Ligand SMILES: *[C@@H]1O[C@H](CO)[C@@H](O)[C@H](O)[C@H]1NC(C)=O
Ligand SMILES: *[C@@H]1O[C@H](CO)[C@@H](O)[C@H](O)[C@H]1NC(C)=O
């Protein structure tokens with residue numbers, strides 16, 4: 001290949017003077033064009049001196065809440081360091097470290113949205129439970145042109161809320177956070193950056209404090225500032241799921257990680273007392289954008305694999 005001209009290679013010395021003149025001319029042309037556009041704009045503005053200012057308010061920025069779809073940014077509340085979510089009557093109070101109430105949200109079941117594929121188990125458990133799963137941060141998607149959001153998580157949904165430790169891809173990279181999603185509002189811990197290849201363990205535990213009182217946490221093991229704590233008591237009915245969600249990504253595009261799949265390992269659902277039989281079932285909401293297979297079913301050491309499309313991987317095959 002040596003001696004062949006490269007597309008981005010060195011310019012031959014003879015070409016340099018010409019290149020400088022060409023560049024100067026180009027810059028001059030751009031400057032003149034800009035100047036004339038400004039004159040034109042000034043003329044247009046001057047000819048409508050009484051035009052009323054535009055009054056239409058800009059629509060509010062929306063943020064996708066994992067499990068529940070797009071929500072106004074003002075309804076998504078970051079939990080301050082040391083903060084806590086208190087279940088008071090049928091409402092949730094977001095408290096700061098000093099116990100001051102920052103926000104109150106009603107409970108109620110959020111509508112499911114944005115889901116691509118999930119492995120779920122619906123069941124009832126009268127005893128406190130814990131749940132965990134391990135998965136690895138995939139490579140970065142090849143493009144971010146669509147400002148896509150990708151969520152991969154295990155979560156517990158109950159009457160009223162969804163709790164979940166979430167791996168999230170948003171513009172710029174991968175982060176993790178714990179979420180509590182209710183019908184109208186969303187409480188979320190600050191996003192903590194993670195790197196491709198990093199192994200994550202998302203844990204949710206419910207601890208019995210007294211006969212009527214429980215503490216519930218969602219966090220990533222060993223990653224500081226990802227713990228969401230609440231004294232909400234999960235009702236008898238629960239739904240456990242490993243979930244893949246996307247917002248804004250195109251089908252069969254470079255918007256997904258090039259890895260083609262992600263495995264949730266060592267999935268565990270623990271019960272005090274008699275454990276119900278756990279068997280996940282698959283729901284593929286958007287089969288063109290992903291699907292799930294169950295490698296090992298059950299309440300211990302279960303394994304599910306999520307498959308997603310990738311252009312490069314497809315080209316390589
Ligand atoms: C949760 O804690 C708050 C105080 O922070 C208390 O008022 C409330 O009753 C507790 N809820 C439950 C379900 O224990
Ligand atoms: C699952 O998704 C992968 C990646 O898009 C695809 O290659 C495979 O055919 C899909 N399998 C099924 C059963 O849809």
Ligand SMILES: CC(=O)N[C@H]1CO[C@H](CO)[C@@H](O)[C@@H]1O
Nearest residue numbers: 079080081082190224225226
């Ligand atoms: C942003 C934030 O909340 N950072 C906290 C992470 O955790 C450490 C130790 O627990 C705190 O000192 C930081 O303030």
